[in-house]
Amino acid sequence: xxxxxxxxxxxxxxKMRQMVEEITCGRHTIESAMSKYQVLTRSTVTKWLERVRQxxxxxxxxxxxxxxxxxxxxxEHVVQHADALTGQVKQLQKQLEQAELQVLYYRNVIRxxxxxxxxxxxxxxxxx
Numbered sequence: 001x002x003x004x005x006x007x008x009x010x011x012x013x014x015k016m017r018q019m020v021e022e023i024t025c026g027r028h029t030i031e032s033a034m035s036k037y038q039v040l041t042r043s044t045v046t047k048w049l050e051r052v053r054q055x056x057x058x059x060x061x062x063x064x065x066x067x068x069x070x071x072x073x074x075x076e077h078v079v080q081h082a083d084a085l086t087g088q089v090k091q092l093q094k095q096l097e098q099a100e101l102q103v104l105y106y107r108n109v110i111r112x113x114x115x116x117x118x119x120x121x122x123x124x125x126x127x128x
Contacts, residue, residue: 019045020052 019037022028023045028036030045039045072080110121 016048017052020048023049024052 015037019028019033019039023030023033030042033039034042034045113119114121
């Protein structure tokens with residue numbers, strides 16, 4: 001059922017984009033596109049036109065921003081990678097400290113339990 005919903009949504013999006021393209025290229029007026037694509041209100045068409053214009057502006061703005069930034073050099077790339085690895089090492093060290101504290105805690109719990117209950121809980125390393 002969800003596939004049907006996604007299919008309808010994609011079909012609606014395609015219909016909208018085709019209609020907007022035909023209007024912006026001058027092949028249809030808003031009214032003729034409304035009748036061709038069976039859209040009931042003019043405000044729907046103007047919303048679609050505005051949405052596509054905003055998407056196009058955002059896309060061109062992103063492209064311009066990418067052109068303004070100088071490409072990273074190999075040295076900058078290596079430094080960024082080293083910084084990322086340093087952060088990862090620090091995170092792993094914290095995790096190791098926590099794991100060591102957890103092991104120490106469990107060893108103490110086992111030792112106290114053995115003393116209070118008088119049972120041997122830990123497995124001996126020398127087994128037959």
